[in-house]
Amino acid sequence: MxxxxxxxxxxxxxxxxxxxxxxxxxxxxxxxxxxxxxxxxxxxxxxxxxxxxxxxxxxxxxxxxxxxxxxxxxxxxxxxxxxxxxxxxxxxxxxxxxxxxxxxxxxxxxxxxxxxxxxxxxxxxxxxxxxxLVGSELNVIAAVVLGGARITGGRGGVFGTILGVSLVTIINNSLVLLNVSSVWDRFVVGVLIILGAGVPLLLQRLQPVQRRSPDAHKPDAT
Known part of the structure; x- marks a missing residue:
């Protein structure tokens, strides 16, 4: 599992x-x-x-x-x-x-x-x-993902995680200072998780396409 x-x-x-x-x-x-x-x-x-x-x-x-x-x-x-x-x-x-x-x-x-x-x-x-701290699990996941860790494993670092925690904290505090309702915290965290986990996977899928030789699709002159 x-x-x-x-x-x-x-x-x-x-x-x-x-x-x-x-x-x-x-x-x-x-x-x-x-x-x-x-x-x-x-x-x-x-x-x-x-x-x-x-x-x-x-x-x-x-x-x-x-x-x-x-x-x-x-x-x-x-x-x-x-x-x-x-x-x-x-x-x-x-x-x-x-x-x-x-x-x-x-x-x-x-x-x-x-x-x-x-x-x-x-x-x-x-x-x-x-x-x-009940319900803060998503904040932790968002911080780790934003810090560069991959949900599927194999990549990540401590200092990136610290930066991710700082970013999530700054965003939450900014929402408070802007008098934004606290119900939007969950929405923002969800967006961060989707972006943090989805963008690296999208880039990973695009890499094989970008690495193909530009001459791969040219017709054979012979």
Missing amino acids: PTLIVTLGTLSLFRGFLLTFLGTRHIVDLPDSMIDLSRAYLYRGRLPDGSLFSLPATTLVLVGVTIFVAVLLRYTALGRFIYALGGGEVASSRLGIPVARTKLFIYVLIGLIAGITGIVHSSQARVANPFD
Whole structure:
């Protein structure tokens, strides 16, 4: 089965399980360490108009995870295995790549990063809300696709994904500043996903046509 479909399916499955058996209440009595994390800043300043701005210490988490994953994908054999696996499992297996172990590592790493993200998000919000970030899956897909990743696998990068996230965030914030109704957010995200996924596939199909020799259709002089 396609990995993306399985991921979305298990997401709904486990979310429903947790909401059913653990309840929907907000958890406000967070550990002191998480509260302290939300109060830590790398820099705090004041703008000319008197408003305050700050750079939270949790930015270091983003930087650390970004560098780690970028180095892993670009400079290690495991990173090459991951790209090859995205290009095709059968071909990767024939090349001697340990498909099962590579997939297990990917799932464990993604789960670890998701857990770290949950801790950071809850500490910043100072509350654990089971309905937080519900429906943001499409934003993530749009950001990854706009960052250059291919839905079918085999291509993508960390820094492109960061740029995609920044672009989606800027678009959403711009809609708010323009007083555009929030119901249009889903529409814009859908358009971005279609364009980000459809344009590369269209260009890929046009490449074989463009690479044909201009003399291919000329009649034989003999």
